[in-house]
Every structure is written in structure tokens, then in C-alpha cells.
Amino acid sequence: MPAPTDPASLLAEVNDRLALALPRAVCELDHDDPWQLLIVTILSAQAQDAVINEIRPALFERWPTPAALAAAPQEEVEVVVKRSGYFRNKAKAIRECAQGIVERHAGEVPQTHEQLVALPGASHKTANLVLGIAWGIASGIVVDTHVARVSARLGIVKSGTKPDKVEATLTKLVPREQWIDISHRLILHGRHVCKSKQPDCGSCAINELCPASEREPIDSWQIRAEREGQLFAVRGDRAAIGMAPIPASGSGSGSGSGPKPKSASKPGKRGSAARATEDDNDF
Structure with a gap:
């Protein structure tokens, strides 16, 4: 199926595909309230x-x-x-x-x-x-560096467009009731898959929709979306985003092991000023 030519339809298809990976909006920052x-x-x-x-x-x-x-x-x-x-x-x-x-x-x-x-x-x-x-109040679309990058690669905006302009464009094209979910789907997609350097185009759930894709897709988009969801399931808490648990080692297909909890990762050394990396936020 060819990619939609108008931006609104394109974003609707992007959102539908990423919804399979991330059924509910989730933020990777831990918080209790x-x-x-x-x-x-x-x-x-x-x-x-x-x-x-x-x-x-x-x-x-x-x-x-x-x-x-x-x-x-x-x-x-x-x-x-x-x-x-x-x-x-x-x-x-x-x-x-x-x-x-x-x-x-x-x-x-x-x-x-x-x-x-x-x-x-x-x-x-x-x-x-x-x-x-x-x-659950949709006051706007969260546009960080990841959302801006994915939007540019999809051809929705030009590369280098200022965040407020990106948000203005996206909010015109996406129904208000979808603003919260698409914000976090695009953030996590950009952070974990559509990276600034060496994007994982072959495993990207929206590969066929992206004019900037650098590789042919692997498997169906549905399988790619399911795999992407495993990357989104931070700290192994898949229930928080509405997904079924990943099978234990040896009980499922693929590599047979789920993602390691994010809290288990070791932080790099940092000076008094944060060293910017691809995964840094820009709020």
C-alpha cells in the first residue's frame, strides 16, 4: 500500500501503527504523582x-x-x-x-x-x-528534539523548523483527542528507533511511510511494531502501557528474552554541566 500523500492522512497512519507498539501514552520519567x-x-x-x-x-x-x-x-x-x-x-x-x-x-x-x-x-x-x-488534558503536542526529527523525516515539516512551528503544524493535522498519545509515541519512536545517527530503518514500524528511510523494511509493519513496543516497555512494566508481558526466555519467538529493566542500566560519568547526547531531553 502506498504511503498517504496528504499530511493529515500520513500522520493518522503513523499514529495507528505506533499505537500497536504503544497503546497508551507513557512517560519514561518515574513519578508517583x-x-x-x-x-x-x-x-x-x-x-x-x-x-x-x-x-x-x-x-x-x-x-x-x-x-x-x-x-x-x-x-x-x-x-x-x-x-x-x-x-x-x-x-x-x-x-x-x-x-x-x-x-x-x-x-x-x-x-x-x-x-x-x-x-x-x-x-x-x-x-x-x-x-x-x-x-489527560490535551493542551498541546509535546515537541522535543525527537518529535521534531521524526516530523522532518516524514516530510511534515522542514528540518530545522522551530519547535513552536512544528507543534502548530502537528496540532492542525492531528485531532485534539490524539495529541497526548501521538506526542509520546513520536518521542519514544524517535528516542529508540528513529535516532539522530544510524536510525534503525529496517525495524521501523513506519518505514513504508517515511521518505527518508535508508533501508528496506524487515517483516511486516505489524511485527516491527510489536518489536518496537518491546523497546518502549521501560523497566519491564508492559502492563503500564497496555501490552501483554514478554514471554520468558525460551518460551517465545525471536531472541527469547525481554528488555532489561531501564533501572539496571549504568549511567555514564557526567560533569557539572550535562553532556548532550541523542537521548537527552530538551524541555
Whole structure:
């Protein structure tokens, strides 16, 4: 079947295929509630999710509420978040964000885009992500470096288009009720498959739809989507994204082993400023 020629139909087919890999929107940043999601998203700027996930337990064990973090000494917060990179600025941002939540919102994370972006450290993309994942509110499409790259390779936008322009284009082409899901499908697809360097085109679920594809597809798109879903199933928690468990070693087809939990990965050494990598966020 030839790829759809109009952008809206193309994105609809892309979303349908990636939905097989990721039935429900999921964020790879660990969190227990909207408060934690907001803070870890701020910390994740120019950092890897795996690093932030390792910082998170100590951070919220020590300062579990906005009031606690708002009253925390700057120097102590810096020590805890140091591995996130740009730690002085980030420590200041999350402390001031917590103070804003306490002073303006009685200690509760606000549920509107306008109120969220008014908090220190919370960008437009951060607000879109928090509202979508925490409350299912579609305030926009989250456009990070991965979404921008995939959109350009699909021919939806030109390479180098600014994030706000990418978002404006995508929101015109995608129905609002699909904004949350397609945001995270494109993020994870770009992070794990359609990488900046050496994209895995042969295993890509949307290979036939992509004018930038560098290799012929392997197997049917449905099989490729199922395999892609295994990459998306972070920390082995496939139930969280609505997928059946991966068969134990030797009980299924293919390699016979599921993905290793993300928490088992060893972080690389990082300096006081985060070293940008392909998997870094740009919130």
C-alpha cells in the first residue's frame, strides 16, 4: 500500500501503527504523582531520563512535598540533583517552582497551562507533558528534539523548523483527542528507533511511510511494531502501557528474552554541566 500523500492522512497512519507498539501514552520519567512529574520533567532538561530516575528517590524521600522543597537550603538541593547537569540552576528552579506552588496554589500542582507556565522552570513543553500524562488534558503536542526529527523525516515539516512551528503544524493535522498519545509515541519512536545517527530503518514500524528511510523494511509493519513496543516497555512494566508481558526466555519467538529493566542500566560519568547526547531531553 502506498504511503498517504496528504499530511493529515500520513500522520493518522503513523499514529495507528505506533499505537500497536504503544497503546497508551507513557512517560519514561518515574513519578508517583503530578508534583513529582513536574519536578522530574524540569530536572530532565538536557539530561537523560535514566539519570533523573536514579536521582528521584533520594530527592523526594528528603523533600516529599512542595512545602518541604520550598524550604530546603539551596546548597543541599544542589548536592542531590548534581548529576542532572546545570545543577545550580536546576536546584534553584525546582525550589522556586515549589515555592510558587505553595504560595499561589495552596501546595497543589495547578491543572491549567497558563498557571503551570507561570511557575519557575516550567516551560510550554513541560506544561503540555504534565497536563497530558498527569490528568489527560490535551493542551498541546509535546515537541522535543525527537518529535521534531521524526516530523522532518516524514516530510511534515522542514528540518530545522522551530519547535513552536512544528507543534502548530502537528496540532492542525492531528485531532485534539490524539495529541497526548501521538506526542509520546513520536518521542519514544524517535528516542529508540528513529535516532539522530544510524536510525534503525529496517525495524521501523513506519518505514513504508517515511521518505527518508535508508533501508528496506524487515517483516511486516505489524511485527516491527510489536518489536518496537518491546523497546518502549521501560523497566519491564508492559502492563503500564497496555501490552501483554514478554514471554520468558525460551518460551517465545525471536531472541527469547525481554528488555532489561531501564533501572539496571549504568549511567555514564557526567560533569557539572550535562553532556548532550541523542537521548537527552530538551524541555
